Amino acid sequence: MFAQAVANGVVLGALFALLGAGLTLTYGVLQVPNFAQAGVITLAAYTMLWLNQSAGWSFWLAVGGGLAVGGVISVLTARVAYRFVRTRPLAAPVVALGMLLILDNIALVLFGGDHVSLSPPYAGDVIHLGPVNVPAVGVALVATAALALLGLYVFLQRTRVGRALRAVSQNAEAAAMLGIRLERQYAVAFFISGILAGLAAFAYGPMYAVFPYMADAILLNAFVVVVLGGLGNVVGAAVSGLFLGLLESFGAVYVSAAYQTLIGFAVLLLMIVLRPSGLFSSSERRIA
């Protein structure tokens, strides 16, 4: 029971970490809480499903197509809407929600509201680790998240573009003065975030179900992860994603599975009560 809860928690935590990393990246550069990330996940998942089942592509090719679509849609959200609200922090969260409403309902109109499932070649496999059973899709999720986060970390630390991204998230004006093109960095950040959303769709679709509102509730948990881990902090997102995943998994096993999401809410409440300032004040300017 305990070991199984740990295993479930790691799988859930890997998903939270994957989502949290994308959110923290886009928040870092544009100060927009990117609720539309959930819509990107939905559309990427449906693209994979459609390419695989209707267009007859192989599963892995379809996943690649879904990732590309996720990246492009994510960049589009930034180009179409977010750049207009950069100077209006009050409007940013609700415009992001508006984009989510649009993307989710595009999925609903195009693909209908039924719950369908994305099935990779290894869908039915279960891996036994002593007393613990982990479905192969869960292992794939953890592996995907680990590789993606490691790749993201190396990209941000070691590459020229990654350093430029960090510079923009620390101080956009100073970065612009030093010759970094902001618009291009926004596009890069949102493209990466879209790819991460696509990876989440690939990992999440086979575990749960694909439907228009599939990622909405889980995205709120990912925001708790971002708040816990510190804004713009990828390592923090990974660690706190795992933490929240384990916490919710234990809650589901030992308290009540129906109220699992409540635990994320409780963590958010605790954070707000215990750390009311600093992390939580949107009026603060990020300095250096």
Added chain:
Amino acid sequence: MHERVSGRSALDARGALVSRLLAGLGPARDYLGIALLGVVLWLLLAETNAFYSSVLAAILIWTIATSGLNIIAGLGGYPSLVQGAFYGIGAYGSAIAMQWGQPYWAAVPEAMAAAALLGLVIGVVFSRTRGQYFAIGMLFSGLVVALILNNWRSLTHGALGLTVEFGFANIDQLNVAIAATATLALGFFRFVSRSRLGWRLLTILENEDLAEHIGVPTTRTKLTGLVLSAAIGALAGTLIGQYNGTISPDLFDYFVGFVMFVALSVGGAGRVLGPLLGSVFIVGVPNLLNLPSGIGLLLAGLIFVGVSILLPGGFMSAIDALLLRLRPKAGPP
């Protein structure tokens, strides 16, 4: 410019007389206008056919809920995305109170008090957050209320929902109640917007730190605003329960609060008639055209994002601009 004015001078003179008379009425003019609007709405509700009447009833019930939201979100500038939860508490609270044997007129204030209490709790926790954190906290609160409505089966019957006892003698009485409540909600917002609470909320909208600095009790003001919003949202919920006859959790899902915020912003946040105009667009048009839910919400999202970017004052600000252009230039006093 001048020849146009002189060509319509007779009309203008009469117009000036009317507007001077109206100006003499002072603030009563606004309330008179709202009351007249209420009578017209009631006549439309009572006299049109069942389909149009039901669309109008849905619009008016949303107008009440978004008028409540208008206090904290329109005047105070706080994106309270949890109004759908208060709406749900109103519907479920009154239905459950009536199941326990309370008459409708007692169940309504009880449900409003329950929502106000929830608003107070949410406010105490989240009033210390701003911007995105406030929005995330509000969304999450709405999600938790929806979760409870879905899972507290002994009280709410879960996804199956509840049957609501009818608290009126007939549908005509219910129509009167809906029109009267919508009128009162609009009037109440007009009252609050010019009260001390309203001015204080506006200072918070403009600059919260400065407001705090000059002695506005910002936390208390925000709490009062949120509690009033919650109670009015619950009032709307009691009416939707009566109108539908059955309620289920999906009517009050967490994104309903966001769609209410969308309606308010599209109509014109902080404006008395903003909620009515927004509800016409977000609830009325999809219902009238009989659009499937997906397309209706897609349109709502597109209109909302477009309005947020191009017309931050909502459609009311477009109407203002239009009236200003039509109206003859005001002469010297």
